[in-house]
Amino acid sequence: MLAWTCPAPLRDQPRVVMGHGGGGAMSAELVEHVFAPAFGGPHLAGLGDSATIELGGARLAFSTDSFVVRPLFFPGGSIGDLAVNGTVNDLAMSGARPAFLSCGFILEEGVEMPVVARVAESLGAAARAAGVEVVTGDTKVVESGHGDGVYINTSGVGLVPAGVDLRPQRVVPGDVVIVSGPVGAHGIAILSVREGLEFGVGIESDCAALGGLVEAMLAVTPDLHVLRDPTRGGLAAALNEIAAASGTGVVIEERAVPVPAAVANACGFLGLDPLLVANEGKLVAFVPREHADAVLAAMRAHPLGAEAAVIGETVADHPGMVVARTGLGGTRVVDLPLGEQLPRIC
Template sequence: MGHGGGGTLSAELVEHLFAPAFGNDTLAELGDSARLPASGERLAFSTDSFVVRPLFFPGGSIGDLAVNGTVNDLAMSGARPAYLSCGFILEEGVPLDVVAAVARAFGEAARRAGVTVVTGDTKVVEAGHGDGVFINTSGIGYVPDGVDIRPQRAAPDDVVLVSGAIGVHGVAIMSVREGLEFGVAIESDTAPLGGLVAELLAVCPDVHVLRDPTRGGLATTLNEIAGASGVGVALVENDLPVPDTVANACAFLGLDPLYVANEGKLVAFVPPDRADACLAALRAHPLGREAVAIGRCVPDHPGMVVSATGLGGTRVVDTPLGEQLPRIC
């Protein structure tokens, strides 16, 4: 508990554990706030908290998840992620080597994403009042001129693209949490999407909507966009990129892949005359090689998402009342 008291132990934790993991000149000042260079571009600012269990899972950890989740939120506004804050909430008794491993993963992920950790905070709570490590992050990015990406811009005839396989992260978390084996390793798809978005905007600056379908999965994301824009969304079920491993795991667990979380995928609503170019740009990037078109916006059933089934029928894809998988990010 002394490490959260603000005294010598707190200072040692910052100076000898966190600062080396995140080290840069701005953070080295260790002030109460960071002074950042000004820019004539518009700023995007986002914050998120991460409480995933277990702390380490196939394909990642809470450390890189915290970085990727926030930089992706910035990228979904078209911003170029630049700076992060980092708040660690530690439970009394968590081994410092575990905290160090999470911090190293966080720092490495930040460097891969091209962002700088410029300020942070640490708190310690009593044993039994946390779950090892919780992380809060905030991010700042720069939005290029002429980019206007928001859910209200979805319009009839927009083509809906997804950058790759869905449901992977949630199934990876559930498999390790519950000790389940499906005959093949399922690893989280957590990844920073800033570069993928930059490639997309290079061929189509007028992308209407971008979202990363995290909690609640693709279904929840599409419903939020449909509700904000007042358009209907019509999907083709056979076009949804659900890997066999995810489909089999979901069938075993009684889950719908459309509602399972992702951490390294994006959904894009693009004008129909630019859809082919956008799809090609996504597929040219390593994180978008499996990108596909999954449907389009329609004037019918405004605010509702429907899917054409493989049997020739149509089903409503509604927003779930609660999450299928707790604590996946």
């Protein structure tokens, strides 16, 4: 008991705690009060998953991400898959075609070389599957006991096509909210392996690169308003971030959100909210109503969007707030998580 730590303590903590890395309110406060003032700059102000910049007449998306998942291998993927797909997806959420990655390995002294080789092989295979090339990298080794086997950082660049402008400030009341498929599988898959839990049926991570799905959506219309991959903090965090940045309210139908039965049962058993559980192969799209049917059809025609569903809309009421209509006819506020229900999932 003395070794336990709370992943989401009070926010006036004088030290960094696990909740600061959870993608929720504590993460946002860390960025707002520490990192953003220190770094400054207009491109950072958007605080998106990637920055869109102009260079030599081209519009580029640039993103970086670090991966500290435990365990290194899990049903449906590995830290190597995450390192590629996480950064590729951040680029794709800007509408960019991902092209090149960098890769930095931080290895703990004593980790078995076959483990490192297996991670590297999975990373290379994921990059080839996503159509990107790892063009530069770095390796560091830390003393035994000062790491957790393997940590990875990847950065990526991609080209943003002309006419594509994806950002939450373009969201307006009346937009349709679409999710690309069932949510919550990644976080529960990680938890089941880490804690040795069995739920009577295998649950696999949804880890996947979403660049092809985004291209299919943009082929219907470049006038998508915003895309977001609901990773840390889950669907709830993604919706709240977009609502706050756009100044609109979001209303979702709780029963319309696709949640696999196994995930719903596991969350019920553990007291977790599926809307707060991380995903690594799903996206949420805010689409102008006149394009929603065609975009939904294009998503369902793609393997990674076969179970796409409309889950709600944006409204002028309660700006910055996400509200869910429950199956019992009531409503509840879907708030930004404070820290993270399940730490170390990416």
